[in-house]
Amino acid sequence: MSSRLLPLSLALCATLADLAGAHALGGLLVLLAIPCAAAAAFVAAGDVLEGRRAWGRALTSVPALALLVVGSAVRHAAPAGAAIPAVALSAVIAAAILYVVPVLFWVLQPVVPAPRPATTP
Numbered sequence: 001m002s003s004r005l006l007p008l009s010l011a012l013c014a015t016l017a018d019l020a021g022a023h024a025l026g027g028l029l030v031l032l033a034i035p036c037a038a039a040a041a042f043v044a045a046g047d048v049l050e051g052r053r054a055w056g057r058a059l060t061s062v063p064a065l066a067l068l069v070v071g072s073a074v075r076h077a078a079p080a081g082a083a084i085p086a087v088a089l090s091a092v093i094a095a096a097i098l099y100v101v102p103v104l105f106w107v108l109q110p111v112v113p114a115p116r117p118a119t120t121p
Contacts, residue, residue: 007037
């Protein structure tokens with residue numbers, strides 16, 4: 001099982017670097033997050049193909065990878081010295097949200113109490 005925490009943390013650090021004004025560092029962090037996101041997406045897709053219950057991870061990892069690639073491409077196609085395009089920043093934030101969605105579902109799932117053993121009088 002791969003860690004989805006690494007691409008999530010790199011995407012969040014890239015967003016924070018952009019907010020702090022370090023756009024070059026933000027661009028490098030997004031570029032670094034792409035291979036990590038690809039590894040997480042490949043492992044999730046492989047788990048689905050093996051018959052494991054990993055549909056949630058696969059359905060969020062693959063679009064997150066696509067959003068990181070789009071965000072990086074738009075960012076690096078922008079003119080040097082220009083502001084970061086809104087699409088690039090929005091794509092990275094959307095990818096981070098997609099990585100958090102399974103955790104949100106896990107936290108919000110109903111708690112099923114353990115069955116009580118039958119007592120005989």
